[in-house]
Amino acid sequence: MLTMNYTYRIYPNAVQQAELLEWMETCRGVYNYALRELKDWIASRKCSVDRCSLEKEYIIPADEPFPSYHRQQNNLPKAKKQFPHLGKVHSQVLQTTIRRLHDTWEAFVKRGHGFPRFKKFGQFKSFVFPQFKNNPINGFTINLPKIGEVPIDLHRPIPNGFKVKQVRVLSRIRGTQWYVVVTIESDISVPDVPVHGRAIGIDLGLERFLTASDRSFQERPKFFKSMQRQLKLLQRRAARKQKGSQNWEKAQVEVARMHHRIANRRRDFHLKTAHQLCDQAQTIFAEDLNVKGLTRGMLRKDCVDAAFGQFLSLTEWVCWKRGVYFAKVNPNGTSQTCPSCFATASKGLEVREHHCPECGYRTHRDHAAAEMVLDRGLENVVTQGLWGTETACQVGLSGVDDLDKWRGAGIPNREVGKPAL
Known part of the structure; x- marks a missing residue:
């Protein structure tokens, strides 16, 4: 059904x-x-069994x-x-x-x-x-x-x-x-999309809205902040009207229409970005972000404006509609781990470049996190046995053969290094 x-x-x-x-x-x-x-x-x-309230019950x-x-x-x-x-x-x-x-x-x-x-x-x-x-x-x-x-x-x-x-x-x-x-x-039934084709990992952020493991990225449009000045003006006009009057109602409609326009622009951007990702790859891995936690920090206005939760939901829907495999991975430590040698490379949020002290691998911080998301996604695919469900006409994933060798030889991933892409 x-x-x-x-x-x-x-x-x-x-x-x-x-x-x-x-x-x-x-x-x-x-x-x-x-x-x-x-x-x-x-x-x-x-009410307690042996007594009732003196005020009301x-x-x-x-x-x-x-x-x-x-x-x-x-x-x-x-x-x-x-x-x-x-x-x-x-x-x-x-x-x-x-x-x-x-x-x-x-x-x-x-x-x-x-x-x-x-x-x-x-x-x-x-x-x-x-x-x-x-x-x-x-x-x-x-x-x-x-x-x-x-x-x-x-x-x-x-x-x-x-x-x-x-x-x-x-x-x-x-x-x-x-x-x-x-x-x-x-009454038709649609089977789950199998893992197939080219795989990418994506990392979401505020400097760049999206960075993929293939080094492509998408800048973050500031939907709310770009129209905040106009919205503030409309809200000031509404506040000066007599509450309940016809002019007050007209002003409230203008404010609501502005919010509606901002939400429509954001949703349109999310859908177009999701379709671009589906054009790039047939398997997509993303971080399973704690969206509620992001809306309670110092950068809550920017996180709410970016609407990461809505983007992930729409991306999952677009991937299902277009026959692209989509999965989420554990986001813990993706930006603090080197995707080349899997060593811990701690860095503050202000540091925007990844430089591994162990192997010397250098790249943008978000790109390194996206590569780490891809590595975790591929490892989960092999661990769950999903790679054996592909059809004869599907193309092999980059890096899956290396992961199979790690599993078969019993060698920890950290000792082998980054799978060849």
Whole structure:
């Protein structure tokens, strides 16, 4: 079973936009009400067995069951009788809203942090139509239940053999732009991409966005910093408007549009860079970076602007789509190890050149790290036995034969040196 998401922009008219915004607020109210029930039930079980709080206590019967997804979903028909405005929203949209809350709750129980929060006005920006009997896309319109026909920019058609499974409606730039994420599904199965062809390792950084083991590199565009002056001006204008007025809302839309433009430019750069890497090689190794840790240091603004996590995710997707093998390796010590003799070559962050005191190998610091990433990736491939899964028409990887010799002779990698490229 193969499932993919295609994103399209839609252009609802004024009446449809007002109805979509009203649905968003209704879903937000249902989400918050269900969360309130959940929190009240949990708070009622926090009281000690032998005493209660002197200030306040939640009075819920001891035999009251946990407000699970199915229980809250079954209470929706009763709620529609008490609150008639809920009937304007498609019933399955409200059910998926409850499902969304309990998915967040289950994720919180699993990881131990990240308790679900109440959604403020404007924070609920999407809802889902979970199923369709027929294909809702007809030519250049999409038929949304209870909304009607909405013009859609179908910049790429739905592939043959795929059917529409669900549609998520997204609100962007404070409700001025609308998108749909169409989930398509097919019964075909796509095998995992085997290791084949030319292999490269890549190192991500702030001086250079990307450096490959073949000495190619990509400079880092400063998307946020280059437009920070314009953004600061728009934010200053918005701050001087009376909050809640029409001019204030217009100013907030301009700020949101600027953020949207920055994000689009960054995503476009990431996708084009990923395609360039796929043109260079058929096997790509990258560092498994701690993205959250990078966003908490002294260089957090630059790291967030570079968005390494988004780039790695998009690269993995592009590699899968184009039949390129992609894998991540341990990033620890890649810049502190010589890729030629595997000796430790400690250096501070300000040192941009790698010079090994053991073998005298000199190169750029990021290039040495990329070579080390490639060596670790090739070693992992041989260790996991993935190299035996290639087909007869595939080309051998550079350096794999040397790694096989190391394994067969029982000689540690550090004593042999760098595999010939």
